[in-house]
Amino acid sequence: MKKTARNLIIAIDAMGGDHGPNVVVKGAMEAAREFGIIPILIGRFLDISPEVRKFGLKPEFYQALPDDPWEKYDGSWIPVLQTDQMVEMKEHPRDTIRKKPASTIALGLKMVKKGEAAAFVSAGNTGAIMVNASYYLRRIEGIERPALGIVLPTKTGRVVVLDIGANSDCKPEYLVQFGFMGSCYAKLLGSANPRVGLLNIGEEETKGNQLTLSAYPLFGEQRSLGKINFVGNVEGKDITAGLADVVVCDGFVGNVLIKSAEGTAKYLQEIIKEELTANWLRMIVNLPALLQLRRVKKRLDYAEWGGSPLLGIDGVCIVAHGRSSPKAIRNAIRVAKEVVEQDLVQMIQREVEKDFSACR
Amino acid sequence: MKKTARNLIIAIDAMGGDHGPNVVVKGAMEAAREFGIIPILIGRFLDISPEVRKFGLKPEFYQALPDDPWEKYDGSWIPVLQTDQMVEMKEHPRDTIRKKPASTIALGLKMVKKGEAAAFVSAGNTGAIMVNASYYLRRIEGIERPALGIVLPTKTGRVVVLDIGANSDCKPEYLVQFGFMGSCYAKLLGSANPRVGLLNIGEEETKGNQLTLSAYPLFGEQRSLGKINFVGNVEGKDITAGLADVVVCDGFVGNVLIKSAEGTAKYLQEIIKEELTANWLRMIVNLPALLQLRRVKKRLDYAEWGGSPLLGIDGVCIVAHGRSSPKAIRNAIRVAKEVVEQDLVQMIQREVEKDFSACR
Numbered sequence: 206m207k208k209t210a211r212n213l214i215i216a217i218d219a220m221g222g223d224h225g226p227n228v229v230v231k232g233a234m235e236a237a238r239e240f241g242i243i244p245i246l247i248g249r250f251l252d253i254s255p256e257v258r259k260f261g262l263k264p265e266f267y268q269a270l271p272d273d274p275w276e277k278y279d280g281s282w283i284p285v286l287q288t289d290q291m292v293e294m295k296e297h298p299r300d301t302i303r304k305k306p307a308s309t310i311a312l313g314l315k316m317v318k319k320g321e322a323a324a325f326v327s328a329g330n331t332g333a334i335m336v337n338a339s340y341y342l343r344r345i346e347g348i349e350r351p352a353l354g355i356v357l358p359t360k361t362g363r364v365v366v367l368d369i370g371a372n373s374d375c376k377p378e379y380l381v382q383f384g385f386m387g388s389c390y391a392k393l394l395g396s397a398n399p400r401v402g403l404l405n406i407g408e409e410e411t412k413g414n415q416l417t418l419s420a421y422p423l424f425g426e427q428r429s430l431g432k433i434n435f436v437g438n439v440e441g442k443d444i445t446a447g448l449a450d451v452v453v454c455d456g457f458v459g460n461v462l463i464k465s466a467e468g469t470a471k472y473l474q475e476i477i478k479e480e481l482t483a484n485w486l487r488m489i490v491n492l493p494a495l496l497q498l499r500r501v502k503k504r505l506d507y508a509e510w511g512g513s514p515l516l517g518i519d520g521v522c523i524v525a526h527g528r529s530s531p532k533a534i535r536n537a538i539r540v541a542k543e544v545v546e547q548d549l550v551q552m553i554q555r556e557v558e559k560d561f562s563a564c565r
Numbered sequence: 566m567k568k569t570a571r572n573l574i575i576a577i578d579a580m581g582g583d584h585g586p587n588v589v590v591k592g593a594m595e596a597a598r599e600f601g602i603i604p605i606l607i608g609r610f611l612d613i614s615p616e617v618r619k620f621g622l623k624p625e626f627y628q629a630l631p632d633d634p635w636e637k638y639d640g641s642w643i644p645v646l647q648t649d650q651m652v653e654m655k656e657h658p659r660d661t662i663r664k665k666p667a668s669t670i671a672l673g674l675k676m677v678k679k680g681e682a683a684a685f686v687s688a689g690n691t692g693a694i695m696v697n698a699s700y701y702l703r704r705i706e707g708i709e710r711p712a713l714g715i716v717l718p719t720k721t722g723r724v725v726v727l728d729i730g731a732n733s734d735c736k737p738e739y740l741v742q743f744g745f746m747g748s749c750y751a752k753l754l755g756s757a758n759p760r761v762g763l764l765n766i767g768e769e770e771t772k773g774n775q776l777t778l779s780a781y782p783l784f785g786e787q788r789s790l791g792k793i794n795f796v797g798n799v800e801g802k803d804i805t806a807g808l809a810d811v812v813v814c815d816g817f818v819g820n821v822l823i824k825s826a827e828g829t830a831k832y833l834q835e836i837i838k839e840e841l842t843a844n845w846l847r848m849i850v851n852l853p854a855l856l857q858l859r860r861v862k863k864r865l866d867y868a869e870w871g872g873s874p875l876l877g878i879d880g881v882c883i884v885a886h887g888r889s890s891p892k893a894i895r896n897a898i899r900v901a902k903e904v905v906e907q908d909l910v911q912m913i914q915r916e917v918e919k920d921f922s923a924c925r
Contacts (some may be wrong), residue, residue, distance in 0.1 A: 406730060
């Protein structure tokens, strides 16, 4: 995790996501201004440079980064690392290592590896980011699969949910490792002794699919060893209720979970608006409420939470939603900055080393 | 599916669910009054009878039902089929067949089998209901696993989601069969050519876990045969958006999905109320909005949707939520009545026979 004397340098996949460079560049420019980071944009210079110019800044073309390009950095220009290689959304993750060694994803991760950037942020193909991150940055010793974590609001505070999409099929041991890494993240967020729950379809130990039925006793072992504060099974409805500080699931289930929560929240907001504005009279009497509901929207906005750190790899890599808005990109960069400053990677490394049995 | 000349007879597991007889009996009494069905309550007479008396009705003790107890039925009494055997929530489903042949669940299903009741409704152990239903009522020829379907509201209409909890681990062929049965259900609900989507973590064919990756081409085959109107992968957020009339998933994922949607909706309603009533002034100006939000609550209330038919077995069996309120029980009985009257079981049977290849 290198920093310049002045600012954190963050490598950004300018081509990632469904909306391409204009959205990513806008988010990156906002983040640079607000959080004082230096963004390095990676991708096709011809596509990126007009977007940078919209902000009155000069895009600076690089084929490779010189040893210390930051000596002359004064905020008036933005470094762009040129590459034409991009990973498509529908590309098979594993193939990308061999076929696209100079993709925006590969270049960004290599920068983190070499210490040229403190973190890498991408809204691209999640599977490819994970495979490339495991390849270029390596996994933390003792962790078999990296996981994507997300921080969600609850009635009483916050909850870390993982994995939300890095591993579609999991072994029971992976879930225990996710619980361990999630605990580390939750500690950074302020829980002294994070309660870890296993996402399941019933509270009883006998409920579940093969994966959760096998994982339950493994979590029980870690609890009795004092390594994980396992509180048993939690159900979908318990997450927002705040019954756990960390909720563990496989990446398929976690991804469905957060996307359905997103859909439900959107649907609910729409029908509320519909009820409150059904006619002119209603619209007038409900005006104060409608204005206040904007605040609710902000509290729930997916984009506000921005990005998910890929936990378990030796470096900071943040995955943003594929349909990210500029605001989501900006917030993913904020998450990157926080994770770097709080030394999450080192913390996981230390804890795994100390409590190694928890992960095997 | 037997009916008396006058009323539909519905067998009800009076002991099922987390709240026991008082909740179930209340829901059953409301349903009897509103929908004109005759409820047969199954369970411990001593626990059930005081609850029935609260409604000014006489509980009538039966050890076994006589050939036609309904000749003398005048609405002033409620038949109670006595049994002390109950399936606990944490009991292993498969064991219950051998260990509890006279459980409330087994007795109710046997009544449906013998034609003594048109349907069975239970808020008990979902796994046990499924295993017992497969055993006593048998599966429809061509269907390997029954599935629980639920009808949810969307922006543009309704969607059938299945499986929501009968099968925690599925083979790809099961999902295709679910799609087929879900289509039948959606047709009854008014879709002429129901769009069937596979719940997944991306729109691309290459996204998913082993299960969905294997199921996708099977659905594609059925589409090219004209048997299933497969519209590809759908994501969690697409469900409420109305992008499909039927959404197929394994029972673990489906269960997490609906419970998280339930939790999200509840959470959202709470924070909206919080914002609108933060102080006296706000409470007063927002009064009209708060009153109208009650309507939204009703539109979203899980209990309003009541129960899920167990699709794929040869008889009507409705599973209600374990935490069912009296209203949810009442509505599960309403679903039972609708499914009986619309001959859903026969329809699935006919369609499977006609398009048999779709299910193998």
